[in-house]
Amino acid sequence: MKLIFSSLQWALFILMSSVVIPVAIASDYGLHSFDTIEFVQRSLFVLGLAGLLQTFLGHHLPIQEGPAGLWWGVFSLYAGLGAILFGSHIETLRVLQYAFLLSGVIFILLSVFGLVEKIAKLFTPAVTGIYLILMVIQLSGSFVQGMFGLEGPDDMIHTNVLLLSFIIIITSYGFRKIPKIGHYTVLFSISFGWVLFYIFGLSQQVTKVDTFINLPKIFAFGLPRLEPSIIIMVIFITLLLLANMLATVRVVQQVLKRHEVACETNRWKQTGIVSGVNQLLAGFFSAIGAVPVSGSAGFIATTKITSKLPFIIGSFIIIFISLFPPFTAFVAAIPKAVGYAAIFPIFASIIGLALQEFEAAENKRILFHVAGISLFAGIGTMFIPSDAFSDMPPTLASILSNGLVFGAIVAVVTETILMKRGKEFKEKNTSSL
Template structure:
């Protein structure tokens, strides 16, 4: 039981933070119910396998692989542009399969030639802390939309859903205080939350499927369609994904070190290569590109589950679920509000991790300047609607439409400039 419950909790955490994205993308591309379940199925398979590959051959840490927010943005962007550029939604999905395969190759090349180590030097405690705050700011919109009962079909607040969501959050914090079950607060919150939603008739019906077992399909949308015009954009996105990878690995390392768990600082090349393999898997299985999720740090901090074994078993559970469409349909029916409310304390704790990163910074004056400029720019960008970028190059859209990426880039540039100015001033003295 000491391994089973932590493993189940890892599996549920991966599900809660992964299922929403493929369902939203499937809706944007007009996929019917069965096609949506199959898309979720393939995505879960890739995410579970990606996590195992990283923990065994990459960074060697229990870090969840989830749908990359950047790729989500690309899917959303081309849901509108794709029909004009490529002719239909299905043709667009074929092009995106090619984009994943290309990204995987670029990832492997950059990692093999040591670019990962060079980029890692840019991720100082200041940058990592700012990245975490921007991450929470970006995710908070999705969290509160879900907990207010807002989705594609409903555009008004459901008071009952909101009240039950608040109750689940309170229960989650209460579970954390109970000595013997505190480590399983996410698990208990999901079970109790789903039961409450069922009792008050806020649960979703489970989609009926005809097959009991179905392996993930290769190139489900057809053979990848090569589009040379995508190369530059995919290269930029890969660099940004690499930046996300480095930030996540850094913050999880810090959390594990505080729990006296051994970590490896010389695994960046292997981590980058495995990330490239994971992008290739996404293209091969017509899924969503995986990326290490910084929320894993909050999960470990909240649950105190630091061992790799429960994570590996939890990822294997995700892979097993992906082979059985009825189970995939069942987990896809979990109310979004329950998932968001149950993991609310996990992501709320990320703010404290960011503040701990800031404590390690010696020059607080530069820290405050960098944080002020980048947070203002990044969070401000999050309020600009995606349709406002319709007339701009897709390459620029991938940066400007993502407040997390834009703010993090601003932070790196401003910190680099201010540090050079400061060094020049010290030399002048």
Template sequence: MKHLAGGIQWTVFLIASSIAAPIAIAHVFGMDAVATSLFMQRTIFVLGIACLIQAFLGHRMPINEGPAGLWWGIYVVYAGMVGIFYSTSTDALQALQSGMLYSGVLFIILAATGVITKMKALFTPAITFTYLLLLILQLSGTFIKGMMGVEEAGDHLDPIILGGSFVVLLITFIAMANKRPTVSKYAVLISILFGWGLFLLLGKTPTVAKVSDQFIQLPQLFVYGKPVWDGGVLVTAIFITFLLVANMLASIRVMEHLLTHSFNITPPDRLRQGAFASGFIHLIAGLFSAIGSVPISGSAGFVGTTRMHSIKPFIIGSGLLVLMTLFPSVMAFFAALPAPVAYAVTFAIFTKMVSMAFNELDADPEKERARQAVAFGLMVGVGTMFVPAESLSELPAIIASTLSNGLITGTILAILIEQFMIGRSKKKANH
């Protein structure tokens, strides 16, 4: 029974942390309510399948898969190319659908050749700290705006939403700190249910839209047409895949650290299996015309908060997620989860990740070298976050999507700086 309750909590967390991406992408491509619902259904269906694949065949840790922010950015960039490089939105989405297949094949090649294993050495405590802190800083603005009810430029702060979000945040912290395991373990579920009820009383919940007359609806295959060859998307997919590998390595590294130091569990090294699984997951995403996913670092914050390190509730939650996507009415119901509630609860979870990040930095034996790499990575990464996306719009899609992502830019620079200093130290030692 406790695994079922934990599984339900995982399901709610998976939906709350994944629902924004398909809705936002559908918006930039001008999809109507039905197309948006179906796109969300396919994406979340693939995410549930992805979690199960990783749990049984991949890294075998409770790390949830979420829509990759890098792919999210690429979708937005390609939406801007409609009418320029692509005649219609469907043509652009068809090319991106093929891009998922390219990426899946490349993931499998990188895993088969052992390149993935060699890349793991790059993720030292200093790099993991840089990645985590940049992730937290990049998302903090989104969390705060969401808790204020500010969705886009020109929106005004809504005092009722802000007040409700603050109450939900407070309840989440109280539940997380409760000494009774039955409360602290299910703090996320309790807070989301409480917050949903509160926002219902405040009259700030979205209406549940009716999107289909069918009781059960299976996700469709190749919605935008058969795979096509697109050289530009191929180059983009190659570059994005390498960045997604870096993202995956960081997420696995963070969870390994949490399990080892907080639960005295030493997980086996299944990095290559995780990479193979990511390859098949991207192939499935292309098959179902969905967004490619990546292991999410925030899952470590969730596990640290709930103290629920067992993979059994994670598997149950992922299975429930897949099952739910087959029922359009259930998906429409969860789509009505007030966004400020999800933001407030996620904000509380990410506060745990701040302490995890600093624990990583403290573990680095080369303190001076670590601080220099971190300084470069953080300054460039955070600085990049303030560059308007419009300023990069004339650059090639690959460069634009990378430079507009401070998380990736800062992490890559920190890796380059640290590896340069390591190489220089080795030369001095040899002389």
């Protein structure tokens, strides 16, 4: 029973942090209801398979593979520009299939030639902690808007949704203190929240589908369309995805070590190669590219589920759900506010993980400088309207429009410069003596 509950909890956590993005992308590209369900199906299939591949062949850790926020940004960017550049939304989606395939090849090449290990050295405790803080701040907007019942930028706050979301959060923290069910907080919170929303008439209707089973299609939007103009952008996106992968794997390793769970720390090459394969899968199945989700660290720390088996079974459940449209439509009907409120404590706990990373930093003076500069720059960038980047080259826009990415880059560069100067200063004083 413990294994079943743990596996279901992993499956629900993966669903809650994976369904929203494919639905939003389908809406941006004007896909019809059944096409949207198919896109969600293919995305879930790729995400479930990606998690299994990493667990068995990559980093060997229980880390969820979720829709990459960077790729979501690219989808959103080209939802407006694509029709002008490529002729239509479908043509744009064909180009993005090519982008995933190209990113997969680049990932694999970087891994084979040993560049992943070199880049991994840049992710010190200071950089990892800053990355986690920026990630939580960036996600907090979506969480709060969802729990306030905001479906659009001009929508009004729904007081009833806000009140019920608050009740779910309080209940979720209450579940954690109950000895025997505390480890299944997500499972009970989502179940309780969904029933609560149904009682108050706030649950969504399940989309009716006529097909019982539907295998994922290859190149559902047509054959990939090669566009040399996006190569530079894809290279930068791949490097940023690589940075996200490294930060996530590192923080999950730290969480497992605190729970006295042994884990391998020298599998960067294998992890990079599998990440490349996962991007290739997204291109083949016309889905969205997967990336290790840092929220997995918060999930493990909150639920104390450190074993890989529940995650493996949970990933198989996701794949199973993806093959049956009625199941996909059913889970896609879970109210967004319920999902956000149920996993709110998990992502809130990531701030604590970031502070623990800061404690491991050797030079606190440099840490304070790096954190101040990068957090100031990254958070400030988050307040710039996305429309302000419309006239910039796509590659530059994808970096500057993402506060998480921009802040992480600033952190790496700033720490490298300060560490180098500190080393030179120390050597100079030593030689003068």
